[in-house]
Amino acid sequence: MTSPLIVIGENIHTTRVLLRKGPRLATVDGVDVIKFTTVDGVESALTVPDSAKRTQDWEQGRVKHVMVAIDTAMRGGPEAALGVEYLRTMARNQERTGAHFLDLNVDEISMKAEGQQAAMRWLVKTMEGMTKLPLSIDSSSVENIRAGFEALSGKGQRTMLNSASLERLDALDLAKAYNAPVVVTAAGEKGMPDGIQPRVDNAAGMVEAALQRGIPLSDLYVDPLIFPVSVDTAFGPHCLEAIRALRLRFGPEIHITGGMSNVSFGIPARKLINDVFLVLAMEAGADSAIMDPVVSKPAELAHLDRTTVAYKFAEDIILDRDRNCRNFLKAWRKGVLKI
Amino acid sequence: MAELSDIKNATIRAEIEEFVTRPEEIARNVALFTRAHERMQAIAAGIIDGDDDLVDKLTTEAIEAGHEALEVMDDGLIAGMGVVGIKFRENFIFVPEVLACARAMKAGMKHIEPILSASGVEPIATVIMGTVKGDLHDIGKNLCIMMLRGSGFEVIDLGVDTSADAFIDAIETHGAPIVGMSALLTTTMPNMGKTIEAFIDAGLREQVLVMVGGAPVTQEFADDMGADGYGKDALACVSLAKQLIEAKRRNAPA
Numbered sequence: 001m002t003s004p005l006i007v008i009g010e011n012i013h014t015t016r017v018l019l020r021k022g023p024r025l026a027t028v029d030g031v032d033v034i035k036f037t038t039v040d041g042v043e044s045a046l047t048v049p050d051s052a053k054r055t056q057d058w059e060q061g062r063v064k065h066v067m068v069a070i071d072t073a074m075r076g077g078p079e080a081a082l083g084v085e086y087l088r089t090m091a092r093n094q095e096r097t098g099a100h101f102l103d104l105n106v107d108e109i110s111m112k113a114e115g116q117q118a119a120m121r122w123l124v125k126t127m128e129g130m131t132k133l134p135l136s137i138d139s140s141s142v143e144n145i146r147a148g149f150e151a152l153s154g155k156g157q158r159t160m161l162n163s164a165s166l167e168r169l170d171a172l173d174l175a176k177a178y179n180a181p182v183v184v185t186a187a188g189e190k191g192m193p194d195g196i197q198p199r200v201d202n203a204a205g206m207v208e209a210a211l212q213r214g215i216p217l218s219d220l221y222v223d224p225l226i227f228p229v230s231v232d233t234a235f236g237p238h239c240l241e242a243i244r245a246l247r248l249r250f251g252p253e254i255h256i257t258g259g260m261s262n263v264s265f266g267i268p269a270r271k272l273i274n275d276v277f278l279v280l281a282m283e284a285g286a287d288s289a290i291m292d293p294v295v296s297k298p299a300e301l302a303h304l305d306r307t308t309v310a311y312k313f314a315e316d317i318i319l320d321r322d323r324n325c326r327n328f329l330k331a332w333r334k335g336v337l338k339i
Numbered sequence: 340m341a342e343l344s345d346i347k348n349a350t351i352r353a354e355i356e357e358f359v360t361r362p363e364e365i366a367r368n369v370a371l372f373t374r375a376h377e378r379m380q381a382i383a384a385g386i387i388d389g390d391d392d393l394v395d396k397l398t399t400e401a402i403e404a405g406h407e408a409l410e411v412m413d414d415g416l417i418a419g420m421g422v423v424g425i426k427f428r429e430n431f432i433f434v435p436e437v438l439a440c441a442r443a444m445k446a447g448m449k450h451i452e453p454i455l456s457a458s459g460v461e462p463i464a465t466v467i468m469g470t471v472k473g474d475l476h477d478i479g480k481n482l483c484i485m486m487l488r489g490s491g492f493e494v495i496d497l498g499v500d501t502s503a504d505a506f507i508d509a510i511e512t513h514g515a516p517i518v519g520m521s522a523l524l525t526t527t528m529p530n531m532g533k534t535i536e537a538f539i540d541a542g543l544r545e546q547v548l549v550m551v552g553g554a555p556v557t558q559e560f561a562d563d564m565g566a567d568g569y570g571k572d573a574l575a576c577v578s579l580a581k582q583l584i585e586a587k588r589r590n591a592p593a
Contacts, residue, residue, distance in 0.1 A: 015555075056557045107525035108555055111563075116525070141526040167475065191475050191499045230434035231478055266434030324389065325435040 003298035005278070006255060006288035008136050008160065008183075008221075009099030011090050012127070014070065014108040014119075017062040025063065034065050038085050039092045046072060046086050047079055066090070067109060074122055084126060091131040097293040101160050102131055104148065105138040117147035124151040136160035136183075142171045149178045162290070163223060166205055172213055181219040183257060183290070184210060186242065192225065199224045199242035200249070207250060217253040221288055222246055226258045229273075229317050230266030230325065236277070236318040239263075240284045247285030257288035260296075263318065267325060269310075269337045271295055276314040279304050310337045341373035348372070348380035351422075354387055358426045371418055378406065379414035382447065386419025387426075389439030391446040398447040408454040416447045417490060424574045437574065438482070444489035462493040464584045465515040469501030470553075471530040476523035479553060482573040483519060490577045503537030510538075510547050516587060517580055520566075522553040531556075532564035548583045552576060 018024050024035050026045070032053070033045035052058060052068050066087075073083030091102055104127060106119040120139070127135055134157040137148035145161060152159055163183035164171035167190075175182035184206035186199040193199040203222045210220055224242040227235040243256050260281065264273035274296050278289055282301070291298075305311065313331045316322040331337050343365075346352045351372050359365050372380055378401045385394040394416075401411050423440045426432045466487055470480050477499045484494045495513055497505055506518060518538075522528040531551050538544045550568045551561050552575075561569035568583055570576035 054559075056559065111525070111529055111560065113526075139526065140524040144526070187475055192477065227478060228434070231438065231482065233435075268433065324439040325433075326439075329433060329436065 003098040004302045008101045008290040009094035013105040014067040098298045101136040103136040120148040121151040138162035176213045183221045185223040196241045221255040221257040223258045226262045228265035233320040243284040256286040259290045345373045350384035375414040382415030383419030391443040394443040395446040463491045465493045466517045467509045467515045468519045469497030470499045474527035480521040483576040486573040503534040517548045525555045
């Protein structure tokens with residue numbers, strides 16, 4: 001399947017949730033389970049452990065399913081193999097839908113650094129054996145990232161590092177040491193960028209720091225930082241214009257990516273908004289995305305119908321033409337945006 | 340007992356009928372809006388509609404017509420925001436709409452605040468807010484600040500990447516009874532616990548209420564590290580701050 005984007009699949013994150021009332025959750029003989037179909041086509045069910053039911057998420061109607069799978073697999077016991085199968089299925093689904101990297105983030109598995117690092121080491125070793133795709137090691141802690149890289153066999157393909165920024169330049173040294181392609185973000189040393197120019201300046205600072213270390217442009221994935229348009233509709237143009245400016249400044253070799261689904265936080269019809277944003281980001285010069293390829297199918301993006309009413313409403317909020325997303329939400333309530 | 344039909348303002352009636360479902364909340368809102376002057380009901384309706392121009396205009400008119408600033412704030416602005424909070428909690432409205440309501444609130448408060456402070460009415464309380472050490476993500480914290488200010492709190496914003504010392508300095512300088520800490524990252528969240536420990540070491544823990552929030556934060560985590568409360572979003576932050584301060588004042592010797 002051809003994808004117009006280099007897709008960094010973000011599905012194997014411990015933050016990911018399923019809705020308890022959704023189709024994947026079921027109660028079988030009084031036991032709460034997460035249903036899935038293994039890569040061999042076997043209908044299976046992973047038990048939701050009591051630890052996951054004592055959480056606020058559970059009470060509010062959600063379950064962190066990737067967390068459950070990793071916990072179950074790492075703890076050992078009768079369902080350990082099933083936990084591994086669950087992860088294998090998630091890897092396969094992303095392979096099928098066009099992911100180029102499998103991004104792994106376990107930051108929420110534990111409050112303690114040792115717990116996070118143990119989980120990252122385990123997950124890297126486990127995933128290396130079950131996917132042909134290169135991994136992407138993702139954490140907001142450089143030490144967690146280091147733990148992931150140390151666990152690699154070194155025999156596989158080049159693993160991505162996600163991410164480095166001005167406040168953690170040591171991650172760039174790690175990327176250099178492991179010859180890793182690296183996501184560099186536009187976060188500032190002292191805060192998040194406000195507007196277009198600070199994004200470009202921070203990102204340019206990162207590119208310069210990477211080049212100084214001998215990391216080539218073609219190994220850099222710049223993330224201009226995508227903020228939710230629900231909070232401020234100016235965030236859409238900020239990000240898109242920063243992408244345009246970065247492409248212009250650094251030419252065709254560098255990669256431009258980002259956590260695209262952030263854009264739709266706090267508003268319904270997220271897939272619609274995400275898809276339209278991806279199309280606009282590509283048009284502005286992005287050639288990569290940190291995204292869920294199972295929900296937003298990368299191969300379909302190039303053919304997204306841009307003449308629909310739904311497209312227009314979504315484009316208007318992203319391009320700051322719909323104050324407070326008022327028209328968008330009105331249309332959503334009328335059912336006009338169902339896709 | 341007041342009935343829904345006793346409320347004069349049609350918008351308020353329709354809002355309560357359509358969006359408020361818990362019996363105790365229906366009773367409270369019906370009682371409140373039946374008692375409230377019609378002008379206040381109209382202001383509340385403007386808040387619920389997120390119409391900042393209208394709230395600006397109606398608030399000015401109400402003050403000119405001789406209504407007390409406190410009445411406008413309690414029966415108009417805050418009463419309207421109460422309905423907004425319920426609608427958001429029940430997923431009837433979304434973040435952009437809540438923000439529009441908060442901006443409408445701000446448009447009203449701008450006329451109320453100077454009158455309140457000139458007449459010696461203190462803000463509900465001063466709240467110190469910041470994201471914890473190592474955390475640069477402040478969108479959520481800024482929303483909380485906007486809501487707190489709109490609800491009558493004075494807020495000292497310490498920004499991002501706030502050290503325990505900076506929190507401690509601010510608590511001492513402003514004599515603030517509440518501190519709000521936010522973290523978006525699991526890896527910076529433990530710094531909330533460390534900051535609370537620093538409050539203990541500085542001998543401040545008894546005098547300050549600590550509330551925490553941010554995407555990875557949960558009630559369990561808040562309890563574990565000894566915070567006084569957890570809010571899951573900006574509106575929860577406001578009701579938590581109110582609860583904490585009321586409990587503190589109830590328990591404090593007069």
